[in-house]
Amino acid sequence: MTLSDKVLAAAPDHKEARRLRSLAWRNAEPSNVTLLTPNGSVAKSAPVVVEKPSPRFVLWIDGVGGFLVCLATRVTLGQAVNESTVDVPLQADVTRVHAAVIRDSEGYLVEAFRPVRLNQQPINRSLLKNGDTIQLGPSCQMRFRQPSPVSASACLDMVSGHRLPMALDGVLLMADTLILGAGSRAHVQVPGLKEPVVLFRNKDGLGVRWAGQFLVDGKTVLQRGMLGWSGKVAGEEWAFSLEPVTTHR
């Protein structure tokens, strides 16, 4: 590193030296970051792992909004950068891999790699309950919602005005089903929808359930239709499409 510094001092534009220096800096970085717990004691070192993004897609609902749907049981949150490897990229003052939200049989919990507050209280790892506010870094806030008693899926709504890519309106953590409906018990509120549209997981894709006839990729189906991880679904008065999110590797 010092050698590359010297070379750079002599020739500031030397490409190779720059590259080597940045490499050296990267190597010098600790792979484990020690976190301070709220009471000041040193916590167990939490490894900041660069994880492979898990299956995700964007649900574009006409007249309603766009939602990032994460299917994995462990969803990472971090800064939206070009080579972002997190599941939920945020345009906010957060680190590249800032926290994770994990779903298990008991519910959801948030795990902090960097400072995270839950309802204003600093935490390392905590269970999430409906209505909790998670704050990543100094300002980026989102609300955790688990609106439906019949589905383990949850929602993360941005409340601090920070942005998701493509002006997406929220994140949906899909367990088994997603309910699109008019009431507050739906994961996505679609005003005026009389019968809820239910998206459910299937072995190799998603299924759609709705009380009536609708189109799946142009084909008419009754009550239930299957699609892969992408496609277009349209009923009489509603329509949505799934767009797989390309994983940046």
Added chain:
Amino acid sequence: MKFIYSSGQRPLDGYTLKRGVGKGGFGEVYFGLSDGGKEVALKLLQGNSDIELRGVAQCLNLKHPNLVSLFDLKTDAQGDPWVVMEYVAGETLNVVLCRHPNGLTPDLARQWFIELAEAVGYLHDHGIVHRDLKPGNIFLENNRLKIGDYGLCKFIGGTDGSRQSQSVGTVHYMAPEIATGNYNKQIDVYAAGIILFEMLTGKVPFEGESVGEILMKHLTAQPDLTKLPPEFRPVVAKALSKDPAQRYGSMGEMARAVEALGGPVKNVRYQPDRAPKKEKPLDVLPGEPDEPMMTVVPACSWRGQVAELCGSLGLATMVAAVVSILWAVPGEMKNLTDIGSFFFQTILVCWGVLIPAKLWGNSKGDSWKRRFAMLGVGALIGGAALWLNGYLPRTMPVEISQSLAQTPHVEAVMPTGNLMQVASYLCYFGVIFFAVRWWKMAAPRRQSRFSLFPILATGFWSLILFLIFPMNMSTAIGLIASAVIVQLVSPWDGPIVQVSRKKAKPRLLSA
């Protein structure tokens, strides 16, 4: 909402549509991304006239922090014009006011009204009348108010006001002089007055059953100002004057008047409380509406699965009890122990099927592996059935049952000469569990809720085995009854519908 274009289409070169956003009288609005990644709103103008387009073109280069920016005016391959504009992610004032049916706080109403007035004043200053000011055209993004839809606006052509070919604006915000067709920027002052009234009270001043009634009220009725905070009354009254000349001369003047009410305008941050409200549980849960109660609640979590299983097991027990009692007469059962033995065997078989079937769920596993697993379960149940039957005095010599009372070990009481009996019990149950695919009767996604075929299959095999391994008739009947019970008590989510999928395996799966 039906939209002409769907996600992924590119009617305009350089932009990909992602979803429909909304519809207005003038056309559809989509959210899209430019190839460079800029988020835009794309408005397709349908049934447009040249006047409208000239209006949009005139507004293209206006800049104000409280106006939705217009980026470009484009024409697609069909010749339809599109307006490319700033995508505003927030809600409309309409939505906000719906959440506050009794109006906003005066501080917030003042703050927003001043932003509104500044923007409309800027438009007037550049010779443009909005003509369609209404909460539905006003957006709130990050606590900043932005006015949209001013593409519809017309030029202020001199002072006389020229006759318009098309009726403009939304009737609740329509100034009385629009009826005469002779109007100018004063109609925006009037509409702003109505919006101020609505922000403070949650309601428009003139409501009615029909368009005609509302228009008539605009022309003749006096607004009820008593609902307003007292300091706002003179301002609203002046803005809502029937005579345009009596209103504020400009939006700037009206903004100053509102600013002068009360102290300095604080920057109030609007925080819509989107926390879910407590509500009573839904009576009918989403999903299959017309199925028995047991299957309506989709058991999704682990806990749900366990609960569902317990439900099935309990129900199986109850049905088994009923079947046992019914079978008591034709089965020539003489005493309670006979019935009890039959009952317990039936429960064991049902539970022995329901528990592994729950573990396997709908997944398609190797059928042979499952058969062998079930063989083991069957053998265990066979052993238990033997113990049950053997324990009971009917098939056991009296002296053995007496010795049983003294000996705690059941194995010890098994007479060695009964080895054949042991083998036949184990084989009988083992083979029937192996031969019949029991787990299919309990799969949530079986073809139909209740099917006769597995019952016939069970009957067939129990008969065959009955001939090989001499067995109590009740045992065979118990098995057939179990096949019925298992199907009755297992939740059913409907069959899997096979729909051909045209999409190739998506990329994200390989990630």
